Amino acid sequence: MGIDDLLSDEDRAVRDTLRSWAADRVLPHIAEWYERGELPGIRELARELGSIGALGMSLKGYGCAGAGAVQYGLACLELEAADSGVRSLVSVQGSLAMYAIHRFGSEEQKQQWLPRMASGEVIGCFGLTEPDHGSDPAAMRTYAKRDGSDWVLTGRKMWITNGSVAGVAVVWARTEDEGIRGFVVPADRPGFSAPEVRHKWSLRASVTSELVLDEVRLPADAVLPEVSGLRGPLSCLSHARYGIVWGAMGAARTCFETALDYAGSREQFGKPIGGFQLTQAKLADMAVELHKGILLAHHLGVRMDAGTLRPEQVSFGKLNNVREAIEICRTARTVLGANGISLEYPVMRHATNLESVLTYEGTVEMHQLILGKALTGLDAFRG
Structure with missing residues (x-):
């Protein structure tokens, strides 16, 4: 259908870069990874993807590539042509975790997290789906309560890509007076854990986890300030x-x-x-x-x-x-x-x-x- 005629030289360059990277780093190993149910070296892969500008690539500033939507789409196409799990790694990092911080975060949150996430130094995850609430997120049970100036989060999230390897999680929770709010949760906080989901027959070359929040205490500035509700x-x-x-x-x-x-x-x-x-x-x-x-x-x-x-x-x-x-x-x-x-x-x-x-x-x-x-x-x- 002559689809290449719709693409600019820069579009094709982005596409070719991702295709070449996937051919070199994913295709020779993906069948073995899938059979073993693992994505070994995920942190190294994330750093490599960061070095070619694939993480948060449609975002502007903070070390992100600022690419156009078509270019980001072409990158997703080439990554999933190799394997859906690798594309999911990039999608969750850029379109969910980084996008939430970039669009709704404070300047301090952006400066703290986005450059390191864009480089692949820090992997992020996004906690919305729960064991009993997928299509109806308004019914989520994870809640955040005030304790002085702090927030305390309790609940569980399920089917979380990148969860077990994430350095930071964007977690959505109910509050008593402010509706649903988003929180930037460092993975090293006491009470936070991310056990990996096993026995999958799909997305086997992908890290999928549960998030467990057992009275995770966060400072007041952990909340995403620019949005409330779904x-x-x-x-x-x-x-x-x-x-x-x-x-x-x-x-x-x-x-x-x-x-x-x-x-x-x-x-x-x-x-x-x-x-x-x-x-x-x-x-x-x-x-x-x-x-x-x-x-x-x-x-x-x-x-x-x-x-x-x-x-x-x-x-x-x-x-x-x-x-x-x-x-x-x-x-x-x-x-x-x-x-x-x-x-x-x-x-x-x-x-x-x-x-x-x-x-x-x-x-x-x-x-x-x-x-x-x-x-x-x-x-x-x-x-």
């Missing part, structure tokens, strides 16, 4: 969802390219399977949805750069692109036949990862309801 965490999620719109197409591209290459070399009945009509139909359908998804992501990126992107448009992109990416991966698996389930090929790894991507940052049902409300003006979330 507007804070939801705006962070919208920014992260935008990266997923691109990233899902990276996973889809890898599976499509794997199927296309396999169809040209695998012979049955005396010729490559790519020469059979049913296989060509699969390849054509995959190509159509892949390129439509990238075009949609680019359109949303242009709108974000122009300051005109609306949350329901991000939901449109997240809903469509992740759903289509999963279908592309599943179709690619059928082209590869039994080989499609082997870690010698990337297809099943991407397919299982995308099952998590389908759920986090808003389930299919939540994005359908966001679009339904935008279309009808009627709120169906509770009825």
Whole structure:
């Protein structure tokens, strides 16, 4: 579809830098990491990503790259083309933890944390989802109470990417008089722990944790001063969802390219399977949805750069692109036949990862309801 023609020289340079880094540092090892259920050397990887400007890259100042939305999207696409877990590391660092501090933090909080997070010296995480409250964050049980001039946080968060390796967490909690507030919580505070979640069959090359806050005492200036209520965490999620719109197409591209290459070399009945009509139909359908998804992501990126992107448009992109990416991966698996389930090929790894991507940052049902409300003006979330 000539998508490269839509990109500037700087866009292509960003894309090529991330593609080269992923090819060198992720692709040779990712199958082993996935099989072991580990992301070894995550701190070193974070520092490397910081050195090429990939952490908080769409933010301005404080050591961040100040890149455009399209460039950030291309970075997400290339990282997820390698593995969703690596893209999640970057998304949570930049679009959730750093974005929250950059947009809602005090100048002191920004100066203290953002330069070190941009360089990868400090890894961040974002605590919103709880064991019993995912799609309905307003019902969260984690609470913060005043004790003199201090805050004391108690509660649990669940499915937290980067949690066990984070040096700082942005945690959202209920308060008695101020609604939901965000807190910048150093991981070395007494009462803070982050046990790692085990036995995952998806996002295995990613650090996923629970956050436990057992009367964690924080000074008054730990609260994010510029926001209260759900507007804070939801705006962070919208920014992260935008990266997923691109990233899902990276996973889809890898599976499509794997199927296309396999169809040209695998012979049955005396010729490559790519020469059979049913296989060509699969390849054509995959190509159509892949390129439509990238075009949609680019359109949303242009709108974000122009300051005109609306949350329901991000939901449109997240809903469509992740759903289509999963279908592309599943179709690619059928082209590869039994080989499609082997870690010698990337297809099943991407397919299982995308099952998590389908759920986090808003389930299919939540994005359908966001679009339904935008279309009808009627709120169906509770009825």
